[in-house]
Amino acid sequence: MKRYIILFALFSITQLGAQNISTFGLLGNAGNLIQNPGADPLTKFQLSFGAQGTLGISATAGELFSSNDVLGNLLAASTDDFSLNGLVGLNLPHVGFKIRDHYFFGGVNVDVDFGLVVDRDLLLFARNGMADVNGDLDLDYAGDFSNSGARLSVSSRSYLGYQRALLNNSLRIGITLQQA
16 A cells, blocks of 8 residues: 555656647647657648747736826836836747658747836936926936846757658657757
8 A cells, every 4th residue: 555655646746748738739730749759740741930929018008008198107007117028939940841751850949038127216207307296407316227127038949850650650759859
């Protein structure tokens, strides 16, 4: 019984993954071959390009566009800073072709991650300059823009792969070489 408990615990905490979770079950998807070079490509030739992106902001559309004064709306929002973040994934060319029982494939992926944070004090300075609450020039103005920042990260990955079908297409063996 002790052995079964240990085996159950071992299997329950072990994660196995031979498939990209976003392409699982999508037969013939070129993305399957990158992580699982034994997947059935279902085609004799494949050329594909793709892009996927996300964009996020720290304010809602109602906060930004409640009036024509977008900068004023940002200042009235309840956040200390305004942030804009995004991630873009580009699948540049993916090429695959089959010659008899051999399938060759390769491609390039590029990921771009970016972000911009603008401090509320910088937004106030952009709107009012060095003016005080009454609109008069304040020569003792000291703005703290330390929460402002930007980031950009670009990474690419290229891959080449080979697959061989054996036993009348009932068994496939493949390998993928990746360069990050």
